[in-house]
Amino acid sequence: MIPLLSNRRAKTLNQYSEIKEAEKGAWVSIGSYLGLTAIKLIAGYWFVSSALVADGYNNLTDIVASVAVLIGLRISQKPPDQDHPYGHFRAETIAALIASFIMASVGIQVLISAVKSLFDTVERTPNLLAAVVAGFSALCMGLVYIYNSRLAKKIGSQALHAAAKDNLSDALVSVGSAIGIIGAQFGLPWLDPVAALAVGIIICKTAWDIFYSCTHALTDGFNKEELSSLSVTIAKTEGVKKIKDIKARIHGSKVLLDVIVLVDSDLSLKESHRICDEIERRMRRKHNIMSVHVHVEPLEEGKS
Structure with a gap:
């Protein structure tokens, strides 16, 4: 911690x-x-x-x-x-x-x-x-x-x-x-x-x-093309099966990002946390976004 x-x-x-x-x-x-x-x-x-x-x-x-x-x-x-x-x-x-x-x-x-x-x-x-x-x-x-x-x-x-x-x-x-x-x-x-x-x-x-x-x-508006670019980066993260929801807004000169990703339901809490850390790292490195809130949910069987 x-x-x-x-x-x-x-x-x-x-x-x-x-x-x-x-x-x-x-x-x-x-x-x-x-x-x-x-x-x-x-x-x-x-x-x-x-x-x-x-x-x-x-x-x-x-x-x-x-x-x-x-x-x-x-x-x-x-x-x-x-x-x-x-x-x-x-x-x-x-x-x-x-x-x-x-x-x-x-x-x-x-x-x-x-x-x-x-x-x-x-x-x-x-x-x-x-x-x-x-x-x-x-x-x-x-x-x-x-x-x-x-x-x-x-x-x-x-x-x-x-x-x-x-x-x-x-x-x-x-x-x-x-x-x-x-x-x-x-x-x-x-x-x-x-x-x-x-x-x-x-x-x-x-x-x-x-x-x-x-x-x-x-009014929390955000560029569609930029949001799409963020989605592509997150989707390429190892362990991410699907993006359920993604939202972003401008806060001063910074971007606040909220994303819900679906992962394998058999993953441990530790592995799910690793995926969250990797998403945050990618956002910092590629898009210079420091404030990222990632929520992980299990992917239901039969859905992709």
């Missing part, structure tokens, strides 16, 4: 250490967004670029989202208590959900400003230096994306992986802003507000994606 308890304790400590590691990625994003937001907003207003201003407000929402994720990661590290026997891992999901509403409100404001700029009778051609700022921002966010993407893959953090994808979208937004600003230099002043319009759409799209992902997780 003592080795079993030690193993569970080790898995729990590993989960919390991974969350702690994910904080580094959140801090890198926050630091980058703080600097780039200030540069873009100042340069955007100074060089008369609505696309760069919109890009700056986009990063402003990213600061809020990153801080929300950081707060969620901190709360997620609180140990289980009487009111939260499964821990506080879903705190980061709730924080991200709140951030999605903030992002959506800013995105709508950017869209309104861009539309007004399109119908502005006074043509304003942004300074070419604004494109340099946008290009520099794209490079910075590209490097942040690489860092967070590698870290997310290393520790298996879904939250940090989502943040990395947001970093990539920000880099692409800055590229679009640069294109719009450069195009305005060639007698196409409308291209700058059109780029701002595209930025606003991307902000709203990102907000929707985060909202959908969070609500899907909070």
